[in-house]
């Protein structure tokens with residue numbers, strides 16, 4: 001399913017099966033999660049990427065053919081491909097283990113073709129083995145929503161009470177990790193979205209309510225998964241002195257001006273960007289131990305447009321996943 005330009009639906013195209021380079025694996029895609037970032041690319045909020053483009057950076061598939069340098073992965077292995085498709089290894093960030101901030105990164109389903117397809121290529125050094133307890137479709141959202149939820153939680157620092165704004169794919173995974181660590185989760189949704197609020201309570205949130213309301217207890221930290229800048233002053237208002245507001249999305253609408261009082265008291269406002277391979281190694285180790293479960297809604301590959309529309313309208317409970325039946 002090929003993205004050609006903003007405003008056009010994805011086009012179903014027959015293409016030759018790609019040939020892997022020396023460091024690449026040819027992968028038969030089994031499932032590909034749909035991330036909000038895909039929606040930002042599709043709608044033109046992020047416009048720097050390749051065109052035409054195959055979206056998708058939460059890929060689970062089977063290794064079919066290996067380039068000559070590939071090590072540690074065999075034909076037939078199940079592997080996952082995340083958003084970080086490649087980093088340069090030489091820039092000041094890569095040199096200190098902060099490859100998520102690489103100056104010359106290559107992102108899957110943005111700079112190179114991704115997983116809304118039957119076949120894709122990936123650099124073996126950026127792939128992960130998928131824990132056995134997950135089906136292909138259940139595992140797909142772990143590759144971005146899971147990793148970002150995990151990284152955002154780490155960036156939130158020491159906290160007992162955590163507010164999660166936007167209870168979608170990343171939050172429902174982050175909540176499980178937080179609850180496992182004996183933290184209390186407070187879920188904020190679009191005003192009046194009782195379905196999402198019930199979903200959050202079923203996932204173990206101690207409180208769920210509208211994003212424009214104050215919480216019963218002052219929070220230690222808040223993570224914004226919703227791409228809505230207007231939530232930042234609201235979240236700052238809900239956290240204690242010294243607390244952190246983490247913005248976990250790649251794009252956000254404009255942040256309204258707000259009084260410095262909201263930031264005063266050593267409150268911290270920060271973003272979290274991309275992932276490192278170490279995040280993936282750490283996350284895929286703890287996810288099956290907790291165990292993190294993913295709530296998914298599946299779509300056939302040809303229905304990728306419908307899936308993106310459902311995500312935009314807030315109709316997806318948990319994560320949307322394209323499933324390939326080949």
Ligand SMILES: [Zn+2]
Pocket residue numbers: 035036037038057083144145
């Ligand atoms: Zn993503």
Ligand SMILES: [Zn+2]
Pocket residue numbers: 087088089090091092093094095099101102103104105
């Ligand atoms: Zn770099």
